[in-house]
Amino acid sequence: MIRGGRPLKGKIEISGAKNSALPCLAATLLTSETVTLHNVPYVKDLITQRRLLEDLGATVLTPELRTHKVSAKNIETFEAPYELVKTMRASVLALGPLLARFGQAKVSLPGGCAIGTRPIDLHLKAFEQLGASVSLESGDVVARAPNGRLKGADVSFEKVTVTGTENVMMAAVLAKGKTTIYNAAREPEIEDLADLLNKMGARIKGAGTETIEIKGVESLGGAEHTIIPDRIETGTFIVAAAITGGELEIKSCQPEHLAAVIEKLREVGVEIEELNQSTLLVKCCEKGLQAKNVTTEPHPKFPTDMQAQYMSLMTQAEGDSTITETIFENRFMHASELIRLGANISFSGTTAIVRGKTRLMGAPVQASDLRASASLVLAALCAEDETLIDRVYHIDRGYEMIVKKLRSVGAEIERITDNLAMSAEEN
Numbered sequence: 483m484i485r486g487g488r489p490l491k492g493k494i495e496i497s498g499a500k501n502s503a504l505p506c507l508a509a510t511l512l513t514s515e516t517v518t519l520h521n522v523p524y525v526k527d528l529i530t531q532r533r534l535l536e537d538l539g540a541t542v543l544t545p546e547l548r549t550h551k552v553s554a555k556n557i558e559t560f561e562a563p564y565e566l567v568k569t570m571r572a573s574v575l576a577l578g579p580l581l582a583r584f585g586q587a588k589v590s591l592p593g594g595c596a597i598g599t600r601p602i603d604l605h606l607k608a609f610e611q612l613g614a615s616v617s618l619e620s621g622d623v624v625a626r627a628p629n630g631r632l633k634g635a636d637v638s639f640e641k642v643t644v645t646g647t648e649n650v651m652m653a654a655v656l657a658k659g660k661t662t663i664y665n666a667a668r669e670p671e672i673e674d675l676a677d678l679l680n681k682m683g684a685r686i687k688g689a690g691t692e693t694i695e696i697k698g699v700e701s702l703g704g705a706e707h708t709i710i711p712d713r714i715e716t717g718t719f720i721v722a723a724a725i726t727g728g729e730l731e732i733k734s735c736q737p738e739h740l741a742a743v744i745e746k747l748r749e750v751g752v753e754i755e756e757l758n759q760s761t762l763l764v765k766c767c768e769k770g771l772q773a774k775n776v777t778t779e780p781h782p783k784f785p786t787d788m789q790a791q792y793m794s795l796m797t798q799a800e801g802d803s804t805i806t807e808t809i810f811e812n813r814f815m816h817a818s819e820l821i822r823l824g825a826n827i828s829f830s831g832t833t834a835i836v837r838g839k840t841r842l843m844g845a846p847v848q849a850s851d852l853r854a855s856a857s858l859v860l861a862a863l864c865a866e867d868e869t870l871i872d873r874v875y876h877i878d879r880g881y882e883m884i885v886k887k888l889r890s891v892g893a894e895i896e897r898i899t900d901n902l903a904m905s906a907e908e909n
C-alpha cells in the first residue's frame with residue numbers, strides 16, 4: 483500500500499547487481515575450490531540460485547548476509563529440475579559451467595514468461611559449436627561434451643544475448659583451445675563475470691566489447707570477488723527522486739554503468755550531480771519535466787530494464803513521448819495498470835505513446851514482472867491517495883528491501899501481505 487504525494491528526501495544505499503550475482507554464483511560450479519562472493523543482494527532470485535547450487539551438491543555458507551562462500555567440490559547431480567527453472571529462468575546459467583567442468587548437464591527448458599517468449603536457442607547453438615551434443619528430452623535440455631571436454635570455437639551470436647554470452651563464456655573457460663565470441667553482449671554484468679572468472683584463473687580478454695577471446699585452461703581455482711552495484715536499482719531510485727519532486731543522495735553506485743539512463747533523464751529535466759565516483763545527488767528541476775522519446779537497446783544504449791520506470795516518469799512530463807521496446811516483444815504490461823491510475827498511454831506496434839502530464843490517482847493495480855512492479859511503485863509514489871499493488875512478490879525478486887529503503891527517505895509505503903502461496907505458483 484502506497485500513499486503518494488510525498489517528496490522523497492535523504493540517502494539511499496544501492497545493493498549489489500542481481501544480474502551480475504546470478505551468473506557469478508553459477509560460475510562457482512566451475513571449480514572444486516571455494517569461491518567467496520561479497521555484495522550479493524539479498525533478493526529472492528539469489529535465494530533461488532543458491533538453492534540450485536545446493537541441490538546440485540554445493541555447500542554455500544553465508545558468514546554475513548551478503549557474503550556467499552561456495553564450495554562446489556562435491557557435485558552430485560548435473561540437473562536443474564523444472565520446479566526450479568520455472569520459478570527463475572536464470573537457472574539456465576548452470577548449463578555452461580556444468581558442461582564445461584563435468585561434460586554433461588540437464589536443465590529444464592524454460593517456458594515463456596510475462597515479458598516475452600524468451601527462447602534459449604542461441605545458447606544451445608553456441609554449445610553445439612563448442613562441440614556439445616544437445617537434445618531435448620521430455621522438456622529438458624540435455625547437453626553432453628564428447629570425451630568430457632568442450633572444444634574452443636568461433637561463436638557468432640546473430641542477436642545480442644546477455645545470459646547467452648555469459649553461458650558461453652563459462653562453457654569456454656575450460657574448453658580445449660581458443661573461443662572467440664562475436665557480437666557479444668557488452669553489459670557491465672558481463673565484465674563483472676569475466677573479472678571473477680579471470681580471478682579464478684581463466685584467460686578472458688575483451689569482456690565489455692563486442693568481441694571476447696577466451697583461451698581455455700585445464701582447471702580453475704578459488705577466488706574472492708565483490709559484485710558490482712545494481713545499475714537498474716540506481717536508475718529506479720533516480721526516477722523515484724524525480725517523480726516525487728524530491729532530493730535523493732544515491733550512494734554506493736557506479737554511474738558510468740548507467741550513462742545512457744543518466745543522459746536521458748538529464749535531457750528530460752532531472753538534475754543529476756555526480757558528487758563522487760560512487761555517489762549521485764538527484765533533484766527535479768524547477769521547470770518540471772519535458773517529454774522525450776526513448777528506444778530500448780542493448781548496452782551501452784538505454785536498457786529495457788529501465789523502460790517501465792521511464793514510462794511512469796513520462797506520465798509526469800509535459801508533452802508527448804514515444805517509448806519503443808526493441809528487446810522483448812511483450813514488455814508493456816505495466817502500461818495498462820498505469821492507465822488505471824490515470825495515465826494517458828496508447829500503442830502503435832512496439833511503441834507506446836505517453837501523453838503528459840497527467841494527474842495520477844491511487845487505485846488497486848497488479849504487477850506482472852519485476853520492472854513492471856517497480857514502475858507501479860514509482861507511479862504510486864506520485865499518485866494522489868492510496869494505491870494497492872497486488873502480486874508485489876515480483877519486486878522481491880530483484881529489489882533488496884525496497885519497502886525499508888523507501889520508508890527511510892520518507893515514502894508512505896507498507897507491505898500488507900507477503901502472499902507467499904501465490905509467489906510459489908506464479909513467479
Ligand code: EPU
Pocket residue numbers: 501504572598599600601602603604605606641642643644645646785786787809810811852853880
Ligand atoms: N533471445 C533469443 N534467443 C536466445 C537468447 C535470447 O531469441 O537464445 C532473445 C530474447 O528473447 C530477447 C533478446 O534475445 O528478445 C535479448 O535477450 P537476452 O538473452 O539478452 O536476455 P536474458 O539474458 O534472458 C538478461 C537479464 C534481463 C534483461 C535482459 C536484457 C539476467 C538474469 N536477465 O536476460 O533482466 O532484461 O538481459 O538486458 O541477466 C530483469 O532483471 O528484470 C531482467 C528481465
